[in-house]
Amino acid sequence: MVEKNEAKLIYVCDDDKNISELIKMYLENDGFEVKTFDTGEKLLSAVRTKLPNLITLDIMLPGINGFDALEKIRDKNDVPVILVSAKDNEVDKVRGFNEGSDDYIVKPFMPLELVARVKNVLRRFEKAGTKVERKVPEALDFSNVHIETSTMQVFINKKPVSFTNIEYKFLVYMFERQKEAVTKKDILADVWGYEEDDNRVIDDLLKRLRKKLDENKAKLSIETIWGVGYRLSDGAKKN
Amino acid sequence: MVEKNEAKLIYVCDDDKNISELIKMYLENDGFEVKTFDTGEKLLSAVRTKLPNLITLDIMLPGINGFDALEKIRDKNDVPVILVSAKDNEVDKVRGFNEGSDDYIVKPFMPLELVARVKNVLRRFEKAGTKVERKVPEALDFSNVHIETSTMQVFINKKPVSFTNIEYKFLVYMFERQKEAVTKKDILADVWGYEEDDNRVIDDLLKRLRKKLDENKAKLSIETIWGVGYRLSDGAKKN
DNA sequence: TATTTTTACCACAAATCTACCACATACATT
DNA sequence: AATGTATGTGGTAGATTTGTGGTAAAAATA
Numbered sequence: 038m039v040e041k042n043e044a045k046l047i048y049v050c051d052d053d054k055n056i057s058e059l060i061k062m063y064l065e066n067d068g069f070e071v072k073t074f075d076t077g078e079k080l081l082s083a084v085r086t087k088l089p090n091l092i093t094l095d096i097m098l099p100g101i102n103g104f105d106a107l108e109k110i111r112d113k114n115d116v117p118v119i120l121v122s123a124k125d126n127e128v129d130k131v132r133g134f135n136e137g138s139d140d141y142i143v144k145p146f147m148p149l150e151l152v153a154r155v156k157n158v159l160r161r162f163e164k165a166g167t168k169v170e171r172k173v174p175e176a177l178d179f180s181n182v183h184i185e186t187s188t189m190q191v192f193i194n195k196k197p198v199s200f201t202n203i204e205y206k207f208l209v210y211m212f213e214r215q216k217e218a219v220t221k222k223d224i225l226a227d228v229w230g231y232e233e234d235d236n237r238v239i240d241d242l243l244k245r246l247r248k249k250l251d252e253n254k255a256k257l258s259i260e261t262i263w264g265v266g267y268r269l270s271d272g273a274k275k276n
Numbered sequence: 277m278v279e280k281n282e283a284k285l286i287y288v289c290d291d292d293k294n295i296s297e298l299i300k301m302y303l304e305n306d307g308f309e310v311k312t313f314d315t316g317e318k319l320l321s322a323v324r325t326k327l328p329n330l331i332t333l334d335i336m337l338p339g340i341n342g343f344d345a346l347e348k349i350r351d352k353n354d355v356p357v358i359l360v361s362a363k364d365n366e367v368d369k370v371r372g373f374n375e376g377s378d379d380y381i382v383k384p385f386m387p388l389e390l391v392a393r394v395k396n397v398l399r400r401f402e403k404a405g406t407k408v409e410r411k412v413p414e415a416l417d418f419s420n421v422h423i424e425t426s427t428m429q430v431f432i433n434k435k436p437v438s439f440t441n442i443e444y445k446f447l448v449y450m451f452e453r454q455k456e457a458v459t460k461k462d463i464l465a466d467v468w469g470y471e472e473d474d475n476r477v478i479d480d481l482l483k484r485l486r487k488k489l490d491e492n493k494a495k496l497s498i499e500t501i502w503g504v505g506y507r508l509s510d511g512a513k514k515n
Numbered sequence: 516t517a518t519t520t521t522t523a524c525c526a527c528a529a530a531t532c533t534a535c536c537a538c539a540t541a542c543a544t545t
Numbered sequence: 546a547a548t549g550t551a552t553g554t555g556g557t558a559g560a561t562t563t564g565t566g567g568t569a570a571a572a573a574t575a
Contacts, residue, residue: 078574161297175325186325201521213324218428238523240563245522247564263531264441264562268427440532476552480534483554502542503551 044070046089047155050080050106051121052098056144060093063148064155077101084110091159093151095121117158119151177212180257180271182250184212193253203228204246211259211269220266243267283309285328286394289319289345290360291337295383299332302387303394316345323349329408330398332390333377334360346377355408356397358390416451419496419510421489423451432492442467443485450498450508459505482506 047069051057057073064071072089074080077098084092092110096103107118117139139158142151177184183192191200191208200208207228211219221239225231229238243259250257260270286308290296296312303310311328313319316337323331331349335342346357359380378397381390401408413426422431430439430447439447446467450458460478464470468477482498489496499509 082574175322177325203522209321213321216427216429218426236523237525237563240565241523243563244565261563262428265428442533475534476536477534479552479554482552484533486553500541500552 044068045091045159046070046072046087048072048074048080048083048089048092050074050077050093050098050103051095052076053095056095059148060151063152067152067156069155077103077106081106081109084114084116088114088116091117091119091155093119093121093155095123097123117162119154119158121146121151177209179212179215179269180255182212182255182257184209193250193255196253198249198253200246200249203242204249207242207246211267214269216269218262218266218268222266224266283307284330284398285309285311285326287311287313287319287322287328287331289313289316289332289337289342290334291315292334295334298387299390302391306391306395308394316340316342320345320348323353323355327353327355327408327410330356330358330394332358332360332394334362336362352411353409354406354411356401358393358397360385360390416448418451418454418508419494421451421494421496423448432489432494435492437488437492439485439488442481443488446481446485450506453508455508457501457505457507461505463505 045068047064049057049060049064049071050073051060052075054073054075057075061071061073072083074083077094078100080092080094081101083089094103094107098106101109103120103122107120110116110118119140119142121142121144123144139161140154142154175186177186181194183195184190185192186209189205191198191205207224210224210228222234224239225234225236229236231238247259250259256271258270260268262268284307286303288296288299288303288310290299290312291314293312293314296314300310300312311322313322316333317339319331319333320340322328333342333346337345340348342359346359349355349357356378359377360383361380362383378400379393381393413424416423416425420433422434423429424431425448428444430437430444446463449463449467461473463478464473464475468475470477486498489498495510497509499507501507
């Protein structure tokens, strides 16, 4: 079930321009649309802007390395990635697969081998029904606030409002629990990963979060349960 | 008796992406809708957002393990779970622990065997008339006072009334014992954690609690059993 | 690398809770 | 009724918890 109207988009990331151009040539010859990047940063930036159908990623890169780039990509997206490494090193292989790469190829390789692997991975993805899309297409709702977990977007009164990473994480955490009472200790453990609870980071976050919810006329409030924790509640903040 | 309108949703949790994708493929081939997760945390998050018809859960997972995840899931939901274990010797643990899981399967297994077990468990669930649903939050009732333990909220005549930590704790303690007589010593030990009983804190608490119940027209009173302790009682406080 | 954004930390203020004291009242026993 | 003990209650001080503005550190981004 290959789409014929639109060419599949592939991002190729390698600091060696000769290599990336070579790969590009071969892939384009097979009908793919290809964009090349010489650093992980540029790749990440492009991924944020538009998600490709597949990425080939060199491990040795100036600046952010391939593993870290892979992790960041996989953190938020479900897109097949083929790692490219300079050495045939078992450690790298194991690590690469654990981090979630879908295939692995060692330099020097024949361009046609890479093309074959690209096609193979794409086929596997299609067969498994894994569409290239943002993860977990579910939504969370509470009052007039709507969270699209697939795109990590929060809407208040249908209007998108931007939240920072932790703000978002905390909000999702509370939304998943709706009106439940949640202890500060649990929040620290689950949202921050802290074990000790001699910490004021939650108060700090809440300060910012409440302000933002307020400014955007969210009809909900994060109630304080004195000495315990917090709970989502209907209705705007009381004054 | 397969529903044709809507595919049954199955969550597959395994840290090995190859395995979860394999399972996914086979299950989808049988008409199920499948979502995969590589950590227990992600699974739990998804379960909170949307409850599936069945879950297959690997025991060995990074972060929270399968047993703990199972416990958390079962704590609040009625949903069939099939455990997957890597080693045969873990099966003993499964058996010992069993109560929670509806079935288990040992790796390596044939995909079709898992599919068969999935269908079997689903059939059993349907036959037993058990619906996949969230467990109703626990509530305590006495006269016109209603306590939601999940949200830590107290309602008097359907209206939320706020209680402090100890007030709440004490109220729950009494509600759990309904009209039983409870000694001061027990209260001190169970609510405060004190061993000695040369203490007037209870009287102090009761002063505040009775006032609050009174002000909010609760049709119950905390009767004093002279020289012994207290007991919940129907009807408003006598004057 | 430089710049911007995000997050954490600090210190002080405000809110809230809780225990204690003192005295009043109720109860049981004699 | 008198007495001693237990309980009720108002007031209050101290402790704890939370809110908040300012700022530094860290992280993300350009």
